[in-house]
Amino acid sequence: MIKVDIDTKMKFLHGFSNKTRVQILESIIEDEKTVSEIVDDLNGNQSNISQHLTCLKGCGLIVGRQDGKYVYYRVRNQLVRDLLSMFDVVLEDIQNDIACCENHID
Amino acid sequence: MIKVDIDTKMKFLHGFSNKTRVQILESIIEDEKTVSEIVDDLNGNQSNISQHLTCLKGCGLIVGRQDGKYVYYRVRNQLVRDLLSMFDVVLEDIQNDIACCENHID
DNA sequence: CACACATATTAGCAATTGCTAATATGATAA
DNA sequence: TTATCATATTAGCAATTGCTAATATGTGTG
Structure with a gap:
């Protein structure tokens, strides 16, 4: 196994370094959800959740697919x-x- | 399995959220090292490394043992x-x- | 005891990160 | 096309984090 580059690894691990991001992952661990479903689920802010989704996608941890006007993430x-x-x-x-x-x- | 509390989990995951901390973990994954050995290994700053070791210990990821004037972490x-x-x-x-x-x- | 060395702690600053509100994009439907 | 809804992006601020230098603590030795 080739040694993984530390900066690449850090970018990957960054996905787990924020509570909202981890909660998103937990929220979609079973089945995919739309952005608004996730927002509801976490009682979060749309912009905020969207930013974290972008981050998680950049980390490679989640993938999204567009279905009509919805985007499903898993x-x-x-x-x-x-x-x-x-x-x-x-x-x-x-x-x-x-x-x-x-x-x-004690 | 009882659901793990999210804040506890975040404290744990925080250990992996910084490059120096991950490098420390990699440095001692095989065998224990003293603080100064780790400092040398990473070409780091003593105070800085010590702070990260405290953090990692707090996360439960590493343990330390005192041996004379040295502290070994693993x-x-x-x-x-x-x-x-x-x-x-x-x-x-x-x-x-x-x-x-x-x-x-492409 | 005093001294040297290893490690820990503190304080202050610099850098990064996360949040909110506003705005933009992109898709569907009328 | 225009209106509406879902999502993305941006900008600015607040909060957190990480770093360095200085200092403190603690351990062994002469």
Whole structure:
């Protein structure tokens, strides 16, 4: 495996560095949604959501397709979905780890 | 699996949102290193690296152990290492995907 | 003890990021 | 065509983040 360029990797990881972006990803992890559905879902601002969608698309994490006057966005593929669930797995593991091994003195 | 709290998740993901932090993780993915070794490795600033180490520790991604006047830091566990390699896997996959499917008109 | 060295913390500034409101683009329908 | 609705883009500001230099803490040694 060829070593991934750090700047490319950072651009990719940038997709996960904002709460709204992560919430968008979670919102469309199962099925695609239009921009306005996502806006409703997150109780967000249209402009703001649109900007984050552009960002996520630039990161390669999501893809969009135009259908009439709507644009549907979805998570790019299963591997990205797997990565998203892995966040939860690793995070839970860390939390257990901390609960078990670092709170001995209470 | 219990739904992970979004703010907790964001704190965790924050660890991956800065180039220096990701470089630190890559630097210690194989074996633990002292702060000054990491500083040398990244050609960084001691204060800066120390701040990022504190951040990464706060994220739960790394752990430190004091040995005499040195502090050794290492990636918390194998699952975190797996997550780090998964970044590369997913990123490469995305890059191939984009190369294959979105550059038809050149 | 005093000193040297490793690491952590603080403060202030510079740079980046995210948000909102306004406006522009692009699509459909009348 | 014009009107309407969905989405994108822009500009300006507010908030956050990251960096550097200076200082503090803590550990081992003479």
